[in-house]
Amino acid sequence: MEKQLESAFVEGYVGGLSSGDMRWTRRSVCRERLVRAGGKRRAQAMVRWGWTAMAAGQGKSGRDIMIEVNGNRLCVDYYPGSAPTVVFLPGFFYARYQYAKSNALQMFCKRKGQGFMVHDYYGIGRSEGDFRDGNLSRWVDGTVEIMDKVLGPDSRCVLVGSGIGGWIMLHVALRRKQNVVGLVGLSADPDFTDDLLLPNLSEEQKATLESEGIIEMRWGMRTYPISKNLIEDARNLFALRGGPGSIDITCPVRLIQGLADEEIPPQRSLKLLECLKSEDATITFVKHGDHVLENDDDFKRMWEAWLGLVRSNGEGICSSPVKDP
DSSP states (O other), rough: OOOHHHHHHHHHHHHHHHHTTTEEOOOSSSSSOOOOOOOOHHHHHHHHHTTTEEEOHHHHEEEEEEEEEETEEEOOOEEEOEEEEEEOOSSSSSSSGOOOOHHHHHHHHHHHTTTEEEEOOSTTTTSSSOGGGHHHHHHHHHHHHIIIIIOOOTOOOEEEEHHHHHHHHHHHHHHHHEEEEEEEEEEEOOTHIIIIIIIGHHHHHHHHHHHHEEEEETOOOOEEEEEHHHHHHGGOOOOOOTTTTTHHHOSEEEEEEEEETTSTHHHHHHHHHHOOOOOEEEEEEEOOOOOOSSSSSHHHHHEEEEEEHHHTTTTOOOOSSOOOO
16 A cells, blocks of 8 residues: 555656645544655655545646636645645735735645635636726635635634734635634734725815726725725625624634734734634734734734644644744
8 A cells, every 4th residue: 555655746846746636634533743845755655644646627726726716716825734724815905925914824834734725706806807896805715715626624713813814704704714724914904995095085086086997096005996886886795794603603703903003903903803703803002003914023923823733633734843844
């Protein structure tokens, strides 16, 4: 059996099938180790730790994978590894590779053998579509469909959402309760469209938004395109209107919020915490933290938050992972 698996893996590895046509799954109760080595050594280690190979039509992995969702191709980075997979949901408008958080989290997961996935929303980055047609509903739908197609119906994942990604993660968690085992929100901003943006628009900006359907708006330290479509659609997905315990999410939640956030008042994270049904939900306030939370200490907090969720599920990384040769 070991020789057969070793031969199958090496053949797939050399022929390029390991990224497109091979997926690895484990039968062993030990979920502590993904060996990131090459060729024969990796095949032998996978046998030793209970991994078996199986065909998977949706088992593509790597960078810039194009996955079709409702007639448009969305760009995905996916690196298989230990469960639960870490799914990063980027902030508003900017492509996934422009976020230091995404890059840092991806590198950390790959180094530790943890599964990782991130994608560009519809109309953003390398994904197809017109940004004007993008909205919260479309981005939630796209995320759910990509999770289903790439990770599969029985997957387990931790969602890490930044900015509007923290709003998207709430609705993904509500729709895939059986898959999502934890949430990490970084400057999460549910309901910001009506609560924060609209009250700060000038009459001229409102008129332009109505007539042209989109405006460029300076918000915090950045300039964002704000569409009428985004604002109107978001009203169907408000999360903070129901009062205490109204968001039916019971998995563990970790929120990280900067007290110097130039886009989102820190008090809003307290409101989100109150609305969550989960009893295992906490906030970490960062005294001088801004909205992007992208310095070394911020990365450390992000890593510690999701590592805690991974370990609390009894799966994931080991304390002394096998190193690359």
